Amino acid sequence: MNDIKLALLGSEGAGKSAVLVRFLTKRFIGEYASNANSLYHKRLSIDGRQLNLEVFDPCSQSGESRCILEEPVDWADGFVVVYTISDRTSFLNAKNILAQIKESRRETCKGEVPVCLVGNKQDLCHSRQVSEEEGRVLSQEYKCLFQEVSAAENYLEISNLFTKLIRHVMEQLKHRGDRRRYSGSKSMAKLINNVFGKRRKSV
Numbered sequence: 718m719n720d721i722k723l724a725l726l727g728s729e730g731a732g733k734s735a736v737l738v739r740f741l742t743k744r745f746i747g748e749y750a751s752n753a754n755s756l757y758h759k760r761l762s763i764d765g766r767q768l769n770l771e772v773f774d775p776c777s778q779s780g781e782s783r784c785i786l787e788e789p790v791d792w793a794d795g796f797v798v799v800y801t802i803s804d805r806t807s808f809l810n811a812k813n814i815l816a817q818i819k820e821s822r823r824e825t826c827k828g829e830v831p832v833c834l835v836g837n838k839q840d841l842c843h844s845r846q847v848s849e850e851e852g853r854v855l856s857q858e859y860k861c862l863f864q865e866v867s868a869a870e871n872y873l874e875i876s877n878l879f880t881k882l883i884r885h886v887m888e889q890l891k892h893r894g895d896r897r898r899y900s901g902s903k904s905m906a907k908l909i910n911n912v913f914g915k916r917r918k919s920v
């Protein structure tokens with residue numbers, strides 16, 4: 718069984734939980750508690766391989782990028798960076814997060830860090846502040862996957878995107894036999910408990 722660890726990052730209210738819950742359960746739930754960090758677990762099969770997926774969904778905090786990034790960047794094998802297409806500030810924050818991931822991983826990671834940039838709330842295109850082209854250009858700059866989605870309306874695009882990201886992670890892990898990682902899947906939970914105080918979720 719392969720362990721795959723992903724972290725969700727992005728501005729408060731960008732729809733991180735909505736995107737993740739859509740992927741894990743196929744459902745859209747309008748409101749999520751956002752005052753605690755969550756660690757989601759799911760077993761899934763991709764390309765005939767059984768995977769043990771863990772996804773860290775940190776709660777947003779003011780001055781968020783720094784405190785959220787420090788531990789997950791070290792822990793995660795891949796990242797989902799979410800912004801809202803109707804909120805330019807969230808896009809600028811996503812850009813900042815991509816830069817921080819790249820910077821933090823530069824010394825420890827051989828090869829690219831698997832990342833996907835998600836422009837969420839595509840259904841709010843009447844109040845769009847970020848063009849799809851801007852998202853694409855940013856993803857090209859950071860050599861990451863990119864997709865505009867609506868967690869409220871679509872499952873398939875989100876599912877395809879996560880599947881692509883997980884495949885990319887599996888490729889990277891194959892080539893990084895000497896990679897440094899925390900020992901075992903319980904360590905992040907322990908770390909989060911220590912640092913933040915949190916709940917764990919299985920879906």
Ligand SMILES: Nc1nc2c(ncn2[C@@H]2O[C@H](COP(=O)(O)OP(=O)(O)OP(=O)(O)O)[C@@H](O)[C@H]2O)c(=O)[nH]1
Pocket residue numbers: 727728729730731732733734735736746747748749750751752775776777837838839840841866867868869870
């Ligand atoms: N219209 C629309 N609303 C969405 C979509 N995704 C999420 N929302 C709404 O946006 C709000 C924030 O969603 P969350 O998933 O809690 O966002 P988050 O990034 O996890 O927020 P924090 O936990 O506070 O960081 C909620 O009211 C959701 O119902 C979407 O695709 N379209």
